[in-house]
Amino acid sequence: MTHSELRQLADTDGVSIGAHTLTHPSLPLLKRDDLKREISGSRQKCEEITGRRVVGFAYPFGDFDGSTANAVRSAGMDYAVTTLPREAGPRVDPFRLPRVTVADWGEADFRRMVLCYG
Numbered sequence: 001m002t003h004s005e006l007r008q009l010a011d012t013d014g015v016s017i018g019a020h021t022l023t024h025p026s027l028p029l030l031k032r033d034d035l036k037r038e039i040s041g042s043r044q045k046c047e048e049i050t051g052r053r054v055v056g057f058a059y060p061f062g063d064f065d066g067s068t069a070n071a072v073r074s075a076g077m078d079y080a081v082t083t084l085p086r087e088a089g090p091r092v093d094p095f096r097l098p099r100v101t102v103a104d105w106g107e108a109d110f111r112r113m114v115l116c117y118g
């Protein structure tokens with residue numbers, strides 16, 4: 001995707017662009033400075049490209065721990081998504097939001113998966 005295509009996507013109603021690190025490492029394995037650079041650097045890059053404030057983050061490989069979640073919060077993000085396939089309710093930590101992977105399913109399969117978690 002080009003920067004121009006990304007800007008166009010970011011301008012689409014119902015779409016938000018989130019950060020996902022600079023080099024796609026497993027964040028719990030990083031030292032503090034590298035962790036901060038990966039998170040803040042990717043946020044800054046996304047904001048430069050889209051011209052919009054970036055407040056969402058996705059943990060590469062879904063890997064996170066308490067330090068990682070705190071680093072994302074400290075970087076000024078509003079939320080972060082994991083790869084934990086659970087229901088998201090009002091008591092879920094916004095820096096540990098579950099997420100259901102969506103594949104190239106037909107409507108019936110998509111509906112079944114959504115109902116499974118919701």
Ligand SMILES: [Zn+2]
Nearest residue numbers: 020024060061
């Ligand atoms: Zn990824």
